[in-house]
Amino acid sequence: MGGEALLFLFAAIVSALLLFIMVYFIIMFSDLECDYINPIDLCTKLNQFVLPNYIAHAVLTVLFLITGKWLTLLFNLPLLGYNIKRYLDNKHMFDATEIFRTLPYDKKESFIKLVFFFVSFFLYLYGMVMAILHNKSLYA
Amino acid sequence: MGSQPPMTPQPMGSQPPTASQPPMASQQPFGSRSGTPQMSRPPFQMTSGQFSPQLSSRSPSPGFPPPPTDKAMPQSPNIGNASPQTGRHRQKYPDQMGKAYSNGPESLPGMNQGPQQPPQFFVPGNMGQPNMMQRDLQSPGNNFQNPMNNFQNPMNNFQNPINNLSNSFSNMNLNQKNVTSVSLFDAPPNVQTIDNCPEPVIPAQFCMQSSEKKNPPYGYCCSTLNAVPQNNALLQKSKIPFGIVLSPYKNIGPDEPEVPVTSPEVIVRCEICRAYINPFITYVDQGTRWKCNICHVVNDLPAFYSWDSKTRQAVDRNTIPELNSSVVEFVATREYTRGPPQPVVIMFVIDVSFQSIQSGMVATAARTILSSLDNIPNYDNRTKIGFVTYDSTLHFYNLNANLTEPQMLVVSDLDDVFIPAPDDLLVNLSESRAIIEAFLNKLGNMHKTTQNVSSALPAALTAANKILGPIGGKIAVFQSNIPNCGKNSLKKREDPSLYNTPKESTLLQPADHWYKDFALDCSKKQICVDTFIFSGQYTDVATISTLPRFTGGSVYFYPGFDASRAEDATKFSSELNRFLSKKIGLEAVLRIRTSRGLTIKGTYGNFFLMATDLIQLPNVNPDNCYALEVNIDKDLTSEKYVCFQAAVLHTSNNGERRIRVVTNVIPVTNNLTEVFANADPRAIAVLTAKKAVEKTITDKLEDARNLIISTCVDIMGAYKQAFTSSGQASKLLIIDNLSLLPVLIQALLKNIAFRRGNIPSDIRSFALSVLLGSPIENSLAYIYSKLYAIHILDANTGLPIPNTSEVYMPPRINLSMQRMTQDGIYLLDNSQHIIIWLSRGSNPELVNALFQKPYEAIPSGKTTLPTPNNDYATRINNIIEFIRKSRLISYNNLPYVYVVKEEDNNRGWFISHMVEDKLDSELSYPQFLSHLREQVNINY
Ligand SMILES: [Zn+2]
DSSP states (O other): OOHHHHHHHHHHHHHHHHHHHHHHHHHHHHHHHTTSSOHHHHHHHHHHHHHHHHHHHHHHHHHHHHHTOHHHHHHHHHHHHHHHHHHHTTOSSOOTTTHHHHHHHHHHHHHHHHHHHHHHHHHHHHHHHHHHHHHHHHHO | OTTSOTTTTGGGOOSOOOOSSOOOOSOOSOOSSTTOTTOSSOTTOOSSSSSSOOOOOSOOOSSOOOOOGGGOSOTGGGSOOSSTTTTSOOOBOOOSSSOOOSSOGGGOSSSOOSOOOOSOSOOTTOSHHHHHHHHHHHSOSOOSSOHHHHHHGGGGGGHHHHHHHHHHHHTTTTOSSOOOEEEGGGSOOOGGGGGOOOOOOOOGGGTTSSSOOOOOOTTTEEESBSSEESSHHHHHHHTOOOEEEEOTTOOOOTTSOOOOEEOOSSOOBOTTTOOBOOTTOEEETTTTEEEOTTTOOEEEOOGGGTEETTTTEEOOGGGOHHHHOSEEEEEOOGGGOOSSOOOOEEEEEEEOSHHHHHTTHHHHHHHHHHHHGGGSOOGGGOOEEEEEEESSSEEEEEOOTTOSSOEEEEEOOOSSOOOSSTTTSEEETTTTHHHHHHHHHHHHHHTTTOOOOOOOHHHHHHHHHHHHTTTOEEEEEEEOSOOOSSTTOOOOOOOGGGTTSTTHHHHHSOSOHHHHHHHHHHHHTTEEEEEEEEESSOOOHHHHTHHHHTTTOOEEEEETOOTTSHHHHHHHHHHHHHHHHSOOEEEEEEEEEEOTTEEEEEEESSSEEEETTEEEEEEEOTTOOEEEEEEEOSOOTTOSEEEEEEEEEEEOTTSOEEEEEEEEEEEEESOHHHHHHTBOHHHHHHHHHHHHHHHHHHSOHHHHHHHHHHHHHHHHHHHHHHHOOTTOTTSOEEEGGGTTHHHHHHHHHTSTTTOOSOOOHHHHHHHHHHHHHSOHHHHHHHHSOEEEEOSSOOSSTTSBOTTSSOBOOOOEEOSOGGGSBTTOEEEEEOSSEEEEEEOTTOOHHHHHHHHSSOGGGOOOEEOOOOOOSSHHHHHHHHHHHHHHHHHHHHHSOOOEEEEEETTSTTHHHHHTTOTTSOBTTBOOHHHHHHHHHHHHHHHO
């Protein structure tokens, strides 16, 4: 397996992880709405995943930049930009006192990210397969 | 204090007061909202057939038409003749707008269904304010034996209006387009109607039963819409925000009935939605089962509601409080208690840095606490208190009953607070009484020589939290300084160059997240934080007020406190005494249940929101008020009415677990006219104020201003679209019952919390906390101050109303300098302060009677009026005392009395209350109306 295939494999695994985190977020939000969890616990639980989530995505994007995968880089840039903006505005963490006010927005955001990581996952798989096939065709 | 710059004295008060008016427990033959039973005409029969009566043929210009000069004098001054000279020529104040109103409110059609008295001598109870009092003649005193009756009594006089009401509900569809519109340009707002809060409604469905069941009095619960649109589309069409303003645990005035307490064998609740049984359920199956009014499920009714096994008699359900009174308190049975109920626990956290000692705050606090020890609720001798003081170190006090002298333990490591002798810092008030007294006697002098200007508030709070953690309780913080020492200290971030810029809102938001996190931690441990702030300097009220905001507490603010001034000392010690002695509910939660199809979209007030319908309150504070905004999610076509039930589970001061239940029902309508005709401008203004406070804290001040003004523009626009024909674009029309909305909205924009201008952020933050926390009556007076002319008194004005604790008040007048004369004496009550305005030309005899001094010798600023033995002074003192007493009871705020003379520096402060006049960059009322009209015409 070539380096390119490995890169895409790694990206696919990371996307899958991020995808699961988003599923977890959405489940927790609906738990909050159903009163199964209180806002303070919710925020402590979710907040520990926020920065790892941002960092993992940023690392992927940087990897694509280094390896010159321009198309996938372009695909990831908008989300990177959005994450950076949230971080700079200091709005990336969940605040227990405002969670009910921001909940509709947070849910929408998590859902869009979920779709994004879902698409990325298959995109990277496809990229990996193409890279393997390409490799084979080179040496066959 | 008198030499303060004009702007600053504003928020001198502390805790805002509320309802000087008791809940509207009995009837008054007026009320500006349709749908109330006491109206002389049925609610939905809208006067004559056509809307927009041709009020005036004058062209509505931006200003009101120029008046004939002698008519420009508004209602009050010409009336009465207590002063001999007032009848003479009278000059108006410099005409600020260049124009004045032409017709007095008397000529306003439909604006006030209330008693529109012709100018005459005093008919008590005839003008705005006195009505409240007359009402109280009917339910004097509170009889403990059967308090419930007080909630019902008044009803009996009501048969006719009730029938009118029920008729009108059945006629709902008949008068589709008969709307009485008011053209706002034609007349000034009739502010006397602000006080005419709607009476509690008897829902049509229940008015034919043998015992009439009515909604809670206004102070407990009021809705912006007293007829709920059938679906969201109709609500959106009206643009009126749908919300509820709630004070389920409100303070009870001396003339108000107590809430009936009931202890049934079993607390009956709906199987499905868990709503409590209430007056608005329906009995089915010959009264053996009941249908829930919230979810419509049918439940079994326990036998004890039908048959009393002890007396072996059938039960008269009309005597059972929970089946008849919409405000009721259940004594909780065992399943509502977890462990022993919390005792009253108070931890005093007192700043003893140089400023605190210098201002006399510590000595005054110690003296007041000492004298209030007997007033602290101490049922069963379970009450505990403790003290922590701090400057750059923490001082703990061992108050163990076995000691002969209190021991001071100093901890100087602020980063990792160590609690010495944890068992002896919080002691039983009764057991350690002697040593507590010894300590308080010393406390005033203990740190007398300190030069320490540091204040380690966060460390002191952490310590108090650790001590109280296991049992919960109350932390009372006394802070004179910006917390400038140790971890999480605050910096002086006030920067006047940010005023009036988008960055200003950063000054109004907490500087450090720790304070919010700490508050949440306290909330979790059932600890409530109340803050008393004393400082002439910047103290970062914005950050410190986060502590009470999320724990159900209050902010008390005494800028520039100096105990050597009698007024300051009295104010602080009265409020602290009341703070310690007032009734509070401990470890409380407030659950709000609504009919299916309604969901709560926003909640505003001092608390921590645990779920969209569950509010956590370490203390349920009677001074606080909560507002909800509601969405209509589903079509309500099949519903005749919707229902709100607020239930506060709490521990009362006698150690009992109790549930205060407030139930409110509102009819549903499919008719836009009825939605408008039953909207309440007071509740809309107060809800909007609370929303705007939230917006200021989370977004920007300008966003909050836009929210306020767009609320008004949208409502006016929606009304225009629905009810105005073309060709009326030059007019600004609104249905009569909403005619006060623009003036309230404008006053809100000019409130110190929201107006533009160079306003110190501490002052703004305090104003925001008043608006966010205070109950409806207090908020209304804070938004639109009460102005009275006191140089001319009616025969009864200022005399006590027999059999009540109230006083006949003068009529309110509009907040405009044009309504004032140059020889007048005026009294302004903005809920935080009482300001006496002396004109240069004030009648010297009256001035002398009141102050015992000539005009020139009267000092301006905070004053204590002399109490000379003459009729005039007695009456004025009665009025002032009445206002102060009712504010102290209703919102724990004892307003200062200020004297402002016409040529004073403080003149600008007084004038800033004149919200109908132009002020700096803020518009005058007619200009504001033009602006509204412009916006409405652009957008609709
Ligand atoms: Zn139910």
